[in-house]
Amino acid sequence: MFLALVAALLPLLAATALHAPAAAAGEPARDAARAGAVPAAALTEVTNFGTNPSNLRMYLYVPESVTPKPAIVVAVHWCTGSGPDMYNGTEYDTLADRYGFIVLYPSVTRSSKCFDVSSPQALRRGGGSDPVGIKSMIDWTTRTYDADTGRIFATGISSGAMMTNVLLGDYPDVFAAGAAFSGVPFGCFATTDGSEWNSACSGGSVTRSPKEWGDLARGAYPGYTGARPRMQIWHGTQDDVLRYPNFGEQIKQWTDVQGVSQTPTTTDTPQSGWTRTRYGGTGDRAPVEAVSLQGVGHNLYAQGMASRVLTFFGLDGSGPAPQPGACRVTASVNAWSTGLTATVIVTNTGTTAVDGWKLGFTLPAGQTVTGGWGATYTPSSGSVTATNAAYNGTIASGASVSIGYQASHGGSSAAPAAFTLNGTACAAG
Numbered sequence: 001m002f003l004a005l006v007a008a009l010l011p012l013l014a015a016t017a018l019h020a021p022a023a024a025a026g027e028p029a030r031d032a033a034r035a036g037a038v039p040a041a042a043l044t045e046v047t048n049f050g051t052n053p054s055n056l057r058m059y060l061y062v063p064e065s066v067t068p069k070p071a072i073v074v075a076v077h078w079c080t081g082s083g084p085d086m087y088n089g090t091e092y093d094t095l096a097d098r099y100g101f102i103v104l105y106p107s108v109t110r111s112s113k114c115f116d117v118s119s120p121q122a123l124r125r126g127g128g129s130d131p132v133g134i135k136s137m138i139d140w141t142t143r144t145y146d147a148d149t150g151r152i153f154a155t156g157i158s159s160g161a162m163m164t165n166v167l168l169g170d171y172p173d174v175f176a177a178g179a180a181f182s183g184v185p186f187g188c189f190a191t192t193d194g195s196e197w198n199s200a201c202s203g204g205s206v207t208r209s210p211k212e213w214g215d216l217a218r219g220a221y222p223g224y225t226g227a228r229p230r231m232q233i234w235h236g237t238q239d240d241v242l243r244y245p246n247f248g249e250q251i252k253q254w255t256d257v258q259g260v261s262q263t264p265t266t267t268d269t270p271q272s273g274w275t276r277t278r279y280g281g282t283g284d285r286a287p288v289e290a291v292s293l294q295g296v297g298h299n300l301y302a303q304g305m306a307s308r309v310l311t312f313f314g315l316d317g318s319g320p321a322p323q324p325g326a327c328r329v330t331a332s333v334n335a336w337s338t339g340l341t342a343t344v345i346v347t348n349t350g351t352t353a354v355d356g357w358k359l360g361f362t363l364p365a366g367q368t369v370t371g372g373w374g375a376t377y378t379p380s381s382g383s384v385t386a387t388n389a390a391y392n393g394t395i396a397s398g399a400s401v402s403i404g405y406q407a408s409h410g411g412s413s414a415a416p417a418a419f420t421l422n423g424t425a426c427a428a429g
Contacts (some may be wrong), residue, residue: 091306184249234301
């Protein structure tokens with residue numbers, strides 16, 4: 001499939017097998033966490049990394065300039081590909097050299113070289129199959145490099161894009177965001193007969209409501225009420241392998257999971273032939289971002305796109321990554337016949353201070369902000385962004401800030417149902 005010919009021509013000799021050895025005697029305590037660390041600036045296979053029910057292989061790229069508490073990007077290959085193919089066919093390693101994060105390349109060993117995105121085991125947290133093995137790889141990397149558990153991301157192409165959707169559904173507490181190139185929604189490829197292929201889904205004939213799609217993703221981890229990962233979705237209009245309707249179905253799913261409107265907050269053309277829509281926010285780290293490529297087929301990934309992924313992830317140095325690692329928002333309303341006042345309390349439940357914040361939320365239909373305090377509110381209806389005042393821009397870890405607004409309404413006096421802080425979804429209540 002995608003890039004297989006190119007990847008086959010590139011040397012794979014950089015991949016060397018590694019057993020994680022014990023720490024050397026007398027090793028300084030500060031290096032203990034890196035016992036078994038792989039050679040820098042070389043793609044290296046890691047074995048014995050943990051529970052691995054489907055016999056995946058693990059490849060790791062750690063730059064020489066790896067940062068303290070680095071981020072991890074899980075880069076997932078296409079059908080017929082491999083971890084080394086993904087390494088050779090994308091530029092995440094060179095970007096890691098620039099920005100200091102670690103890249104993890106899972107690799108399938110089953111004959112199809114496709115990831116399991118269809119079995120009941122794959123579609124539930126801890127159920128077995130490929131997602132469990134990938135989670136073990138993440139755990140090994142986190143332990144070995146003291147990685148930042150608030151900055152773990154997934155991206156993939158084709159089968160890897162489908163696995164990106166699955167990982168974000170199975171492990172919403174692990175991943176901060178994902179980016180899927182030519183994929184399908186979580187659960188779309190589900191089968192019960194052992195088949196790896198779902199022709200109805202690949203053909204674009206599986207359609208559901210946003211809530212139905214959202215329930216499928218939420219059902220992978222019943223009872224989870226924390227923040228959900230943000231999602232970036234890429235698809236070509238002429239995709240003849242995983243048809244273009246899957247683009248819209250993914251948008252339905254992840255906007256519902258994020259609790260934001262299916263109506264875009266912004267639409268633009270970052271490049272000729274591209275249409276980019278953002279949902280629930282207006283910046284580079286909106287809860288959902290979708291890029292449609294006019295006239296492009298299934299093999300849409302090209303050099304330069306990884307840089308746009310890193311911007312969405314917040315790893316490219318263009319600005320602070322979404323903060324905090326976790327947040328909680330409580331909203332209450334005092335209403336009368338045609339108006340209301342709302343009090344919103346934002347709590348930083350992360351481990352670092354937030355320095356400058358934007359709180360995103362969608363007002364119920366018919367509501368219009370007429371005034372506010374503690375923040376600047378724009379626009380006055382629809383998807384609103386509240387930007388901190390000069391005196392409350394810093395929220396220390398464990399601290400809260402209270403803001404509020406007055407609004408008119410045409411019948412619904414409900415409070416907003418979901419909030420994002422600097423692009424990161426917050427828990428409610």
